[in-house]
Amino acid sequence: MRLLLAYACLSGFKLFQIDVKSVFLNGFINEEVYVTQPPGFEDHKLPGHVYKLKKALYGLKQASRQWYERLSNFLLSKNYQRGQVDKTLFIKNSENDIILVQVYVDDIIFGSTNELLCQEFALDMQGEFEMSMMGELNYFLGLHIKQLQNDTFLNQSKYCRDVLKKFEMDSCKEASTPIANSCYLDADEHGTPGDQTKFR
Numbered sequence: 279m280r281l282l283l284a285y286a287c288l289s290g291f292k293l294f295q296i297d298v299k300s301v302f303l304n305g306f307i308n309e310e311v312y313v314t315q316p317p318g319f320e321d322h323k324l325p326g327h328v329y330k331l332k333k334a335l336y337g338l339k340q341a342s343r344q345w346y347e348r349l350s351n352f353l354l355s356k357n358y359q360r361g362q363v364d365k366t367l368f369i370k371n372s373e374n375d376i377i378l379v380q381v382y383v384d385d386i387i388f389g390s391t392n393e394l395l396c397q398e399f400a401l402d403m404q405g406e407f408e409m410s411m412m413g414e415l416n417y418f419l420g421l422h423i424k425q426l427q428n429d430t431f432l433n434q435s436k437y438c439r440d441v442l443k444k445f446e447m448d449s450c451k452e453a454s455t456p457i458a459n460s461c462y463l464d465a466d467e468h469g470t471p472g473d474q475t476k477f478r
Contacts, residue, residue, distance in 0.1 A: 279387075279419065280432075282367070282380050286389050287430040289376075293389040293423075294396060295412040296403060349381060352406055370395070387415055445476055 286293050314328055315321060350360065353368045358379065361367035368379040377390035377399060386403070390396045403409055415423050420437030423430065442448040 279380065279421070282378060282387065283423065283430050283432070285378070287425075289391055291389045291391050292425050293387050293415040295415045295418065296386045296388070296400065297410050297412055298384045298386065299408045299410065346381070353379065356402055382419070385418065387418065
């Protein structure tokens, strides 16, 4: 992601973000998969029967693979090339211009040296999938991204606040050193053990 941001900044184009709605429902299943009747949707005449899935479903281990396969086949049919190292990066060259598409589950980041290629990509995606255009890239995977004309700034303050809140440290007293540096510590043989996961 950082390489993509650096390349976009160096090439002088902005990145945009789209979100595919109900992403795993877009994948098709190549094998027979059966599920029990979900609570609230039981057939009272046939309570012992199961459903055969036609499409991938959230929670199904094949769902993410089937979604990626459908999306990659769609992009390859539109003359995109899959990245050699990163298989979730798709590239399309058009004369002297390039468009880059980075896929992360249901979030898709894209940008191009030619704005017409971005518009064409958005129209192609809207024609194939139900999605919402998020506009210019601002937040992605805990990064707050600010794209200016010649610079791109990354900030993780929101991610840090979320981590502090998760471990109930958002109201702790600030200190440059978390413990007094002249304190002597020894084993507390009779004390209750702490939750080690909070301190790793």
